[in-house]
């Protein structure tokens with residue numbers, strides 16, 4: 313989804329995609345070229361991207377990938393839909409926020425929806441723990457503490473969106 | 483069970499606007515949590531809903547009555563007869579015993595002492611406070627004092643309970659105990675509850691959460 317999102321920003325060569333991915337999303341674990349091209353192959357097969365006109369010149373970097381209507385729709389709905397409110401989503405949420413800012417989308421709205429999804433899940437877990445056995449209570453607590461940590465992260469991130477926007481927009 | 487509603491409420495403290503068009507509606511018997519960062523206007527909104535503060539503009543409704551147009555006297559009677567309160571620091575009267583503290587709203591409402599204490603006592607068993615009836619607030623732990631405050635808030639079977647950071651001064655386990663009891667008792671009596679808290683874990687006890695930001699209420703968008 314991240315590569316597709318980057319293509320929603322602008323048509324790109326495989327190399328640029330990898331470079332942008334590594335800059336913002338890889339956190340020290342560069343994306344292997346092989347994986348870039350296998351992902352692009354799969355996206356093309358599914359009709360989410362097409363290979364643009366081959367540019368004259370040498371080497372493999374002549375291909376520019378372009379997102380299709382279907383691909384763009386998928387990026388849009390991925391950004392809009394809150395992630396299922398399970399704990400430890402920081403990585404997905406992080407990717408979502410950075411991509412949304414890159415694409416000039418309303419990141420704060422997405423985070424508000426995520427906050428709502430988290431609170432709803434916390435309400436369910438609280439109901440469970442109020443009526444449950446001790447084991448259920450402990451399990452629910454584990455979920456609640458992690459969701460609470462996510463929420464703190466969401467609040468702090470909302471407060472820093474403007475600063476973050478400047479960093480990721482070129 | 484009565485509904486509580488604020489419509490487009492504005493209120494400033496001198497030059498400081500605390501509420502700028504806050505609207506919220508709480509259904510009869512519903513438990514709603516008001517969340518939001520510190521200084522966003524949560525307490526001010528609660529005080530408007532509870533007839534403690536009068537808004538500069540906008541309307542407050544309780545059941546069929548508009549309460550922001552009542553006189554100071556009428557509002558104080560309404561608070562005594564219809565509302566219960568729990569604050570962050572129990573605010574028990576230190577000179578009174580725990581059971582007298584619980585009975586206080588009844589005593590103030592003109593109920594005879596024996597009858598009032600008779601109504602107060604069952605709350606001690608119910609909230610796990612049996613044996614502490616004669617203690618003074620200085621001899622209670624934070625969690626115990628807060629449970630006494632909860633009993634005091636509910637003893638007169640108010641139509642609405644207003645709780646401002648009721649667990650704010652407690653550790654998380656004790657806070658949960660208080661919230662468990664608050665929610666269970668409110669549901670049993672069908673009391674409408676407005677709960678102010680900045681903690682998500684506390685807000686999760688409510689049926690519904692809203693967020694106050696810059697003096698306005700944002701309903702959470704569930705997709």
Ligand SMILES: Nc1ncnc2c1ncn2[C@@H]1O[C@H](COP(=O)(O)OP(=O)(O)O)[C@@H](O)[C@H]1O
Nearest residue numbers: 495498499500519520521522523524525526527
């Ligand atoms: N009695 C008061 N006098 C002056 N300013 C006040 C008073 N009470 C609240 N405020 C101001 O109004 C705003 C909202 O306060 P409050 O409702 O207490 O927020 P919260 O409960 O969300 O922390 C803040 O800017 C606060 O400083």
Ligand SMILES: [Mg+2]
Nearest residue numbers: 524525526646
């Ligand atoms: Mg407050």
